[in-house]
Amino acid sequence: MEFSAFSKEAAQNASKYDWKNFQNETVKRLFEKISSLGFSAVNDTEKLRLISNLEASLTNMYSTGKVCNIPGESTCLELEPGFKDTGEYWRSWYEVPTFESDVRNLYNELSELYQHLHYYVRQKLRNKYNADVFPATGHLPAHLLGNMWAQQWNNIYDLVIPYPSAGRVNITKAMLDKGYNITYMYQVAEDFFKSIGLQPMPERFWTESMLEKPADRDVVCHASAWDFYNKQDFRIKQCTSITEDQLMTVHHEMGHVIYFLEYMNQPIIFRRGANPGFHEGMADIVTLSFQTPEHLFKLGLVDSVPGPNDTDADINFLLRMALEKVAFLPFGYLIDQWRWSVFKGETTPNKYNQKWWELRCEIQGISPPVNLYRDEEYFDPGAKYHIPGNTPYIRYFVSYILQFMWHKSLCDVAGHTGPLHRCDIYQNRAAGEKLREMLQLGSSKHWSEALFTVTGSRTMSAAPLIEYFQPLLQWLKKQNGNADVSWNKACPQNEPPSSAAIIKISVSLTFISLIFVFLF
Incomplete structure (x- = not known):
């Protein structure tokens, strides 16, 4: 107020x-x-x-x-x-009249990569769960992808790993073996930013942040970073646990704080990202370096770095990154496609859930977790935090485009040679100085000018992201052969269960009946 x-x-x-x-x-x-x-x-x-x-x-x-x-x-x-509606107001933050078509074109550039990943994962899961679990339309059932919203698929990595013999170190176990505690996780993240010449966390960060879940009350555990606009008080609120995924989140939230610190001397109206995607992109950019074998080796969390000829390990790494980054792209794109449609009045309350699943089936290739029509008795969009939290979502899609653009440019500044996915800018002050030049602008310049300071380009491009995953795309094409990797755009209709499924249900019901007979 x-x-x-x-x-x-x-x-x-x-x-x-x-x-x-x-x-x-x-x-x-x-x-x-x-x-x-x-x-x-x-x-x-x-x-x-x-x-x-x-x-x-x-x-x-x-x-x-x-x-x-x-x-x-x-x-x-x-x-x-x-504004005509809230969606138009939100899109105005990007300061270009063609923003809707711009993000659509970016997504279209990335669709080939996603389709090949989708098909590869579908075949792997069909082999595990049998074909009768999967709709004939080519969709992936949402509940098989290891994530509540099927937005990222890295939790099923063990089921789809290309080369199991190449293996992968359990980073969570390595963290525990090395005695990581929650405070140290934040110190590790701070060290990365300091190593490239960016600012350390202020004293009040350590005393005022909520880094663990309080034992005496319920809190919103969705991790977030906070700027109190007094140039002294910057905090993170996170229910941190000692896992690899949480270590990534620690880096992400501290990336937000770094942005706060770098633009804090701007007038208050300019103390924000150049556009909403900038803040999220900045929060993620160091994780592209952090997750490389090179960086994990420097931290002592892995014992060795794969050599240049170890293609199996490289494909394993890229596939895991794709399950996190590429799998997210259609989800990050479609959330606000649904919401903008609602704001415009094109999607009315009696079709909220129908429209939600139409977009998920069409864009993401995901079908509902049960073979039933999800009618308007349900409100599935509300299961995603950002819908009840009223937080615009297209920023995350934009951030993925930006973070790969910045990563490529900073790797060039750092003098990196070799594939882009093996670049680590840790301890490179030249890369950090280039990044700082952009961060200190806040929103005082149009985002295209801020982008130019790092990349030399004033327009967003999906090319660096595609370059990063190019070795994986070529491998996926070889694995998928001449198969049609697309899916039907319409949601699968209710299908009768197969005879095998009916037998399974009958056996289960018979077994349950026998239990009740014996018990009662």
Whole structure:
């Protein structure tokens, strides 16, 4: 509420100036940002308070899972803060009128890579679970992919690993064997950023952050980073555990804090990422270096680094990275395709769930986890944190494009030779200085100018991501042969269970009946 009042006062003050005719582009941009109020333009204080409380309530519902839907309840507010709908307002943050078509074109560039990964994984899982589990339409059942939302598939790596004999070290076990504790995990992440010349965590970070789940209360455990805008207080809130995945998340959240620290001397209106994808991209970029065998060897978490001719180990590594990065791309793209459609009124409440599964079937090639029509009794989008939390999602898709662009450019600055997926910029100050140049801009320049400082390009491109996975794509094409790797765009219709499935069900019911006979 205080921030909203402050924003209104600042906008009123800015309106006293003829800022649209200012000659200084930076000052002109500053006034333009101040004048764009978004939701703060709503003059009804009680409505603003309700919005704030509603968002907090929805997030709490998500985190605790203790509140059920109450029929007849409705808390929707119709807001028109100078845009046709909320989706248009969110897209305005990217400052290009062609943003929707731009991200669609980027996704189309990546579709071949995803389709070949999808087909390879489908064949591997068919061999394990038998063909009768899979729809004839070529979709992957959502519940077989090792993730609640089927958004990343790295948890099924052991089921689809190309070369099991090449193996992979259990990083979580190595961390425990080396005596890692939660504080040390954050120190390891801090060391990476310091090694390339970026700032250390301030003292208050260590004393004020919530790095472990409190024992005395329920909290939202969804990891997040916080800037309190006083140039002193920067925190992470995370229920950290000692695992490899959590170590990646620690690096991710600290990447956000590094961005906060680097642009903290900008005017407050510019203390944000050049666009929303920049912050998420920055949070992920060091994980591309961190996960390389070279870096894990430097940390003592693996005993050796595969040689240049060890193609089996390379394909294993790239496949695991693809299960994390490539598998996410259609999911990251479709979430806001659904939400923008809702905001525009194209998808009405009586078809929310239908539209959700249409997009997942068409874009992601994923079918519902049960062979039943998911009708409007369900609201499956609400199972994803960012929907009840009202957090725009296309930023994550954009961030994946950006992080690979930055990674390639920083590796070039660092003088890396060899394949892009084996580059580690750890301890390279030249790469860090190039990155800092962009981070310190905050949003004071159009994101295309910020991008240019690192990459020399003012437009987003999927080429570096494709280059990173090119050895894997060629290998996948060879494995998949001449197969049609696409799937039917429409969701599979209800199909009768196979005779084998009926037999299994009958046997199970008979067995259960016998148990009840013996017990009672």
